[in-house]
Amino acid sequence: xxxxTKKCYLYLAxxxxxSQLLHAQSNFKLPAYESFRLDNGLEIFMxxxxxxxLVHFRAVVPxxxxxxxxxxxxxxxxxxxxxxxxxxxxxxxxxxSQLDFLGASYNTSAGSEAAVISSSFxxxxxxxxxxxxxxxxxxxxxxxQEFEKLQERAIAGVDQMRESPRGVIGNYFNQMVxxxxxxxxxxxxxxxxxxxxxxxxxxxxxxxxxxxxxxxLAIVGDFDPLVMKIQLSDLLSSWKNNTILAPTTPEIKALNxxxxxxxxxxxxxxxxxxxxxxxxPRNVSDYIGIQVINTILGGRFTSWLNDELRVNSGLTYGAxxxxxxLKDGGSFSMSTFTxxxxxxxxIDLLLKTYQxxxxxxxxxxxxxxxxxxxxGQFPPDYETNAAIARFFTDATVYEIPMDYIDKFTETVNSLxxxxxxQIIEDYFPKDNLxxxxxxxxxxxxxxxxxxxxxxxxxITEDTYY
Numbered sequence: 393x394x395x396x397t398k399k400c401y402l403y404l405a406x407x408x409x410x411s412q413l414l415h416a417q418s419n420f421k422l423p424a425y426e427s428f429r430l431d432n433g434l435e436i437f438m439x440x441x442x443x444x445x446l447v448h449f450r451a452v453v454p455x456x457x458x459x460x461x462x463x464x465x466x467x468x469x470x471x472x473x474x475x476x477x478x479x480x481x482x483x484x485x486x487x488x489s490q491l492d493f494l495g496a497s498y499n500t501s502a503g504s505e506a507a508v509i510s511s512s513f514x515x516x517x518x519x520x521x522x523x524x525x526x527x528x529x530x531x532x533x534x535x536x537q538e539f540e541k542l543q544e545r546a547i548a549g550v551d552q553m554r555e556s557p558r559g560v561i562g563n564y565f566n567q568m569v570x571x572x573x574x575x576x577x578x579x580x581x582x583x584x585x586x587x588x589x590x591x592x593x594x595x596x597x598x599x600x601x602x603x604x605x606x607x608x609l610a611i612v613g614d615f616d617p618l619v620m621k622i623q624l625s626d627l628l629s630s631w632k633n634n635t636i637l638a639p640t641t642p643e644i645k646a647l648n649x650x651x652x653x654x655x656x657x658x659x660x661x662x663x664x665x666x667x668x669x670x671x672x673p674r675n676v677s678d679y680i681g682i683q684v685i686n687t688i689l690g691g692r693f694t695s696w697l698n699d700e701l702r703v704n705s706g707l708t709y710g711a712x713x714x715x716x717x718l719k720d721g722g723s724f725s726m727s728t729f730t731x732x733x734x735x736x737x738x739i740d741l742l743l744k745t746y747q748x749x750x751x752x753x754x755x756x757x758x759x760x761x762x763x764x765x766x767x768g769q770f771p772p773d774y775e776t777n778a779a780i781a782r783f784f785t786d787a788t789v790y791e792i793p794m795d796y797i798d799k800f801t802e803t804v805n806s807l808x809x810x811x812x813x814q815i816i817e818d819y820f821p822k823d824n825l826x827x828x829x830x831x832x833x834x835x836x837x838x839x840x841x842x843x844x845x846x847x848x849x850x851i852t853e854d855t856y857y
Contacts, residue, residue, distance in 0.1 A: 420771045422797040423780060426617055432631055433605035436624055437784040439612040441777055445515045447613030448777035449525055452785040455507040455601035458574040459639065464589050466550075466581020468601075470542055471594045472502040475509060477538035479527035484538055487524055496521050500528065504575060504718055505789055507602075512778065515614045518623070526627040532598065539591045547586050554851055557657060557664035557830035558729070563856050564849075565666045568651050568826040569723045573644045584854045603633045608788040610781035644670065644721040647824040650844040656833035657851045663735040663831035667742065668725030669821030674717040674790035680766075680803045681815045682715060687762045689713045689749055689820075690726060700745045701728055707738045713746075719790055724821055732832060736839045750822055753813040763804050770800055 425439045457468045476498065477484045491498055496513035509529055513521045553559040563578045570576035578585075609628075611620060647669055672682060683691070690697035690713025697711040711728035726746060730738040754762075774780055774797065787794060825843075829836050833848050840846055849856075 420774075420797065420801065422783075422794065425784070428621065430604065430625060430629055432629065432633060433607075434628055434631065435608045435788060437608070437610040438617050438620055439610070439780055439784070440615065440617055441612055441780070442614050445614045446777060447513055447515050447518060447611065447615055448781050449511045449513075449522070449609075449611050450778070450781040450785055451509045451525070451529055451607065451609045452506045452789060453509075453529070453602050453607045454505065454638070454789075455597070456503050456505040457577045457579045458504055458641065459597070459601050460574065460577045462577065463585060464581075464593060465578045465585040466546060467589055467593055467597050468502040468507065469579060469581070470539070470546060470586075470589060471597045472500045472507040473542050474534055474539055474594055475500045475528040475532050477542070478533045478535045479524075480531040480533060481527055482524055484535070487528075490520065490524065494520060498525065502579070504579070510778070510781075518615060518620070522623055522627060529602070530628065530631045534591060534594050534598070536591050539594060543586060543589065546581065547583055550580055550583050550586065553580065557655070557660070557851070560851070561655075561664055561666045561727075561828055561830055564653055564655060564828045565668070565725060565826060566723065567856050568653065568828070569647070569668070569670060571645055572642050573720065574641055575644070575718060575720070578856060582854050582856075599634060600636050604628070604631045605633045606638075608785050610784040612777040612781045641720065646670065647826065650824050650826070652827045652840050652844050652846045653829070653849060654833045654836050654840065654846055655828065655830040655849045655851050657830055658832060660732070660831040662729050662731050663738070663829055663836060664729040665739065665742075665830075666725050666727045666828045667825055668723055669825050671715045671722035671724040672717055672819055673719060673721050674786075675792050676717070678815050678819065679717065680800060681807050681811065682819050684759070684762050684766050684804060684807055685749075685754065685812055685815055685820070686713055686715060687766055688754060688758055689746070692765060696745050696748065697726060697728070697742065700741055701738060705737075705741060707734050707741065711742065724819075732835055735829075735831070735836060739839065749816055749820065753816060754809055756809055759807065759809055759812055763807060767801055767804055
């Protein structure tokens with residue numbers, strides 16, 4: 393009797409917890425925020441979160457790798473890295489020692505669309521940290537000696553990256569998918585392009601691309617909003633715009649034929665592969681539905697691709713699919729790796745599994761499982777100050793509606809099998825797939841000629857496609 397009672401209590405507890413989780417999912421909302429724009433055009437979002445005495449700072453500037461030129465690929469990344477090597481008021485040693493002493497983390501980097509300057513710190517240290525961070529953005533000095541160190545490390549990193557097929561395969565794929573569009577630029581650069589970059593190139597790139605108009609700052613955490621607004625206005629109002637127009641970029645062209653590239657790595661014991669095509673821009677209205685369906689195909693451990701290629705056949709340790717969604721467009725890809733001797737079997741099974749989603753669509757049971765999974769993953773994605781800050785900057789850069797979070801669960805719930813079928817038809821490329829294989833070309837090429845003309849490259853070459 394007692395055992396039965398305990399079981400009843402346990403069952404009731406599970407029901408209550410489950411109900412609470414579902415309630416949390418269905419009621420997850422965008423936190424209250426304040427936004428304002430400085431006279432120079434910089435947009436600022438402030439979100440007060442009092443749970444812990446921490447603050448996250450995230451500034452995004454339209455100075456990403458899409459602003460690189462092919463002959464000086466890697467310039468955007470080097471410029472972003474150099475921001476923390478010294479400013480008019482703080483040299484590199486001072487920046488590092490002060491921020492380290494306060495336990496403040498900081499990072500500068502360049503993605504496809506933008507450069508990012510971010511930091512997390514204790515709220516009481518804001519008066520010390522904010523002047524340093526804002527000077528990195530507004531008043532970097534680009535010291536020659538520090539630049540040469542960065543350049544040397546970048547070149548070494550490129551050399552090292554070529555030893556890892558999974559580290560470089562995306563570069564080949566992007567050039568096939570994006571063609572003349574700057575999304576094809578190699579973020580890290582090549583050894584040749586990095587060697588051609590000088591300190592004046594960084595200064596010119598900064599002058600042309602780092603400006604408040606089009607930039608956005610999000611600050612999230614425990615602070616007084618009035619005080620923070622005054623601080624940020626004082627620190628950033630002097631940031632000036634230039635008169636140089638942003639470069640125009642071509643449209644991403646439709647792919648009118650399948651392409652196959654084999655990158656020879658003579659000592660390879662396995663074949664690394666990436667297969668896909670044109671994807672979607674980040675603000676496409678069906679983006680949430682696309683993510684749900686991709687979860688089924690290759691977006692989680694129990695996906696179709698992972699089940700077929702790893703669990704059922706043992707051909708690989710993992711297989712996945714993903715959409716890389718940017719401002720102008722994006723790509724869709726499926727990736728995996730396998731031993732040399734199972735290359736053909738793996739390719740065929742990957743394509744067969746992908747074909748299934750086009751031939752049969754998604755049944756209701758599978759769709760509901762994926763919807764519950766995606767909803768369960770969603771609140772944790774925005775639990776931290778950093779994640780919330782990223783949403784506001786991403787929403788600005790990619791022109792995502794501010795009600796994206798508030799409507800997320802409703803949008804997921806509205807997805808049915810009929811709509812899923814339409815999304816597959818519209819967004820999951822079926823024809824003219826682009827394929828990259830890295831491994832022993834002599835063994836791979838005869839296998840993949842059935843997919844189209846094969847272009848063979850050497851992984852040791854300082855070029856991609």
